[in-house]
Amino acid sequence: MEIIIQSLPRLLSGSLVTIQITALSVFIGFCMAIPLAILRVSANKMLSLPVYAFTFYFRGTPLLVQIFLIYYGSGQFQVFLHSVGLWSLFQSAWFCAILSLTLNTAAYSTEIFRGGIQGVPAGEIEAARACGMSGMRLYKRIVIPRAIRIAWPAYTNEVIFLLQASSLVSIITVMDITGVAREIAARSFAFYEVYVFAALLYIIVVYGVLWVFKRIESHLNAYLRMEITG
Amino acid sequence: MFDLEGYGPLLLQGAKLTIYVGVCSMVIAIGIGLIGVLGQLSKSPVVRFLVNTYTTVVRGIPELVLILLVYYGVPTLIQDVSAMLGHQVYVSLDPFISGTATIGFIYGAFSTEVFRGAYLAVPKGQIEAARACGMSGALTFRRITLPQMMRYALPGLGNVWMVLIKATALISVIQLPELMRSADIASRNTRKPFTFFFVASLIYLAITIISNIVQQWAEKRASRGVRSA
Numbered sequence: 001m002e003i004i005i006q007s008l009p010r011l012l013s014g015s016l017v018t019i020q021i022t023a024l025s026v027f028i029g030f031c032m033a034i035p036l037a038i039l040r041v042s043a044n045k046m047l048s049l050p051v052y053a054f055t056f057y058f059r060g061t062p063l064l065v066q067i068f069l070i071y072y073g074s075g076q077f078q079v080f081l082h083s084v085g086l087w088s089l090f091q092s093a094w095f096c097a098i099l100s101l102t103l104n105t106a107a108y109s110t111e112i113f114r115g116g117i118q119g120v121p122a123g124e125i126e127a128a129r130a131c132g133m134s135g136m137r138l139y140k141r142i143v144i145p146r147a148i149r150i151a152w153p154a155y156t157n158e159v160i161f162l163l164q165a166s167s168l169v170s171i172i173t174v175m176d177i178t179g180v181a182r183e184i185a186a187r188s189f190a191f192y193e194v195y196v197f198a199a200l201l202y203i204i205v206v207y208g209v210l211w212v213f214k215r216i217e218s219h220l221n222a223y224l225r226m227e228i229t230g
Numbered sequence: 231m232f233d234l235e236g237y238g239p240l241l242l243q244g245a246k247l248t249i250y251v252g253v254c255s256m257v258i259a260i261g262i263g264l265i266g267v268l269g270q271l272s273k274s275p276v277v278r279f280l281v282n283t284y285t286t287v288v289r290g291i292p293e294l295v296l297i298l299l300v301y302y303g304v305p306t307l308i309q310d311v312s313a314m315l316g317h318q319v320y321v322s323l324d325p326f327i328s329g330t331a332t333i334g335f336i337y338g339a340f341s342t343e344v345f346r347g348a349y350l351a352v353p354k355g356q357i358e359a360a361r362a363c364g365m366s367g368a369l370t371f372r373r374i375t376l377p378q379m380m381r382y383a384l385p386g387l388g389n390v391w392m393v394l395i396k397a398t399a400l401i402s403v404i405q406l407p408e409l410m411r412s413a414d415i416a417s418r419n420t421r422k423p424f425t426f427f428f429v430a431s432l433i434y435l436a437i438t439i440i441s442n443i444v445q446q447w448a449e450k451r452a453s454r455g456v457r458s459a
Contacts, residue, residue: 060438061431062399064410069431072417073424167292171403178295185302192303195295203290 003190004197007180014180015201021094021176022163022209025101029162032102033109037147038139040114051110058107063165066104071096071172097169105162112158116151117143149220156213160206167202177201232425237416241426244412245433251330251408252395258334259390263341267349268371270342281342288339293332293397300332301325301404329401337394344386349375351382381452388445395437409433 004011040051058066074081074090081087089095120143128142148155170179181198185191218225234241269281288296305321312319352375360370402410413430417423 057431057435060435062396062410062434064399064402065413065427065431065434068410068414069424069427073427076422076424164292167294168400170294178292178298181295182298185298189306191306192299195299195303199291199295199299202292202295203287206290 001193003184003188004193007184007194010180010184011177011197011201014175014177015205017174017179018163018166018176018202019205021097021101021169021174022159022166024098025105025166026159026162028098028102029105029109032106033113034144036106036110037113037117038144040110041117055107055110058104059111063100063104064168064171067096067100067168067172070100093169093172093174097166097172097174101162101166101169104165105158108158108161109155112151112154113147115154116147116149119150120146152213152217152220156210156217159209159213163206163209164202177205232429234416234425234429235420235422237412237420237426240412240416241409241429241433244407244409244430245437247407248395248398248409249437251326251333251398251401251406252391254330255333255337255394255398256391258331259337259341259394260387262334262338263345264376266338266342267345270346271349285339285342288336293336294400294403296336297329297332297400297404300335301328304328325401325404325406329398329404329406333394333397333401336397337390340390340393341383341387344383344390345379347386348379348382352378381456384445384449384452388441388449391441391445392438395441396434399434 036051036054039047040055042048070090071093074096078087081090124142124146125138128138133141166176167178170176170182173179175183177198181194185194188194266281266285269277272278272281301323305323308321309319356374356378357370360374365373398408399410401408402414405411407415409430413426417426420426
């Protein structure tokens with residue numbers, strides 16, 4: 001127990017790293033996933049096939065492979081990366097962690113939002129067209145807001161998965177909750193105390209994130225709530 | 231296409247071990263899932279509480295933390311407890327056993343939820359009819375509920391398998407020479423990390439594609455008794 005109390009500040013700063021990495025990847029991943037999902041449902045095969053290949057690869061392989069490919073694999077292209085001035089970025093474990101988590105969550109989220117877009121009732125799109133909307137305006141005003149509402153519960157699950165998957169970045173020396181816990185455990189030999197406490201921290205963060213996403217969900221569906229209370 | 235410098239067989243051996251670990255964990259997960267769903271249906275509130283705690287807690291903890299906790303934590307816990315009782319013992323776990331058990335334990339929670347949904351999908355009249363024929367609770371479960379449940383559970387179990395087989399890559403952290411670990415060894419020796427991790431990723435992709443085909447076949451076969459509109 002003393003070890004936990006002594007290392008509490010470090011474990012808490014690890015929690016901040018976990019939250020920071022997850023939040024950043026989720027944000028960038030979300031911004032990528034919406035346009036990718038629109039391309040994914042496009043009737044033009046030239047647009048939808050590359051996106052499908054991207055989501056297929058990143059959903060079909062373990063996240064650990066993706067992290068290693070980017071962090072260690074970039075070393076094989078050191079000369080090229082050096083010549084374009086990106087080498088210092090790929091040397092940073094933090095950057096590689098964000099990059100791989102972002103690509104991973106973008107792939108999963110794209111498929112989730114694709115489901116959302118395809119779930120938009122045809123009548124609503126017809127109504128929008130009858131009002132004279134088309135193309136960009138139709139997507140911006142009708143399809144995307146509705147698709148996000150439909151996909152939100154599934155997207156919440158994906159964010160929780162990513163939060164837990166972010167523990168893998170400890171393997172490439174990023175000091176998140178798991179990274180700090182591994183270091184303290186290796187030094188103090190207090191394995192079960194430290195890991196149980198780390199697990200507890202994750203559960204707290206997971207339920208915190210769930211709470212936030214439920215709040216957003218009820219905010220998104222505010223128009224439904226009005227109907228019930230009348 | 232890729233020059234593997236003689237490390238191809240090592241990768242294939244790793245792939246075999248990955249599939250073996252995956253299948254063993256899946257068997258454990260299905261076993262735990264069936265016990266879990268029986269627990270959730272139990273009349274005893276204590277049993278229901280225990281099963282619900284298990285599924286919520288396990289689904290809230292990252293796999294990596296649980297793998298480390300079991301592999302490093304359990305032996306030290308046993309040593310500490312036995313030291314308190316006045317015995318000095320040295321315990322260490324086999325990476326295969328602890329890895330497989332941990333993955334099975336985690337995905338047992340997910341398959342419990344899959345089976346719960348499947349159980350609820352079986353029409354109540356079927357169970358009532360079985361009881362009316364004089365079958366006991368256990369016999370009803372084995373003869374009537376379980377076979378019908380399996381059809382509803384198949385898509386969910388397929389998803390659990392897809393996530394599970396990718397999660398086995400994490401066991402490389404505790405030095406089990408499965409696919410990921412083999413690729414790591416090969417890439418260190420040849421200094422070609424990209425080549426080997428990319429080939430490893432393609433092998434995982436192949437496993438996913440084959441699993442997909444098998445899943446579609448199994449779902450089709452399981453619902454051959456169902457009339458389609």
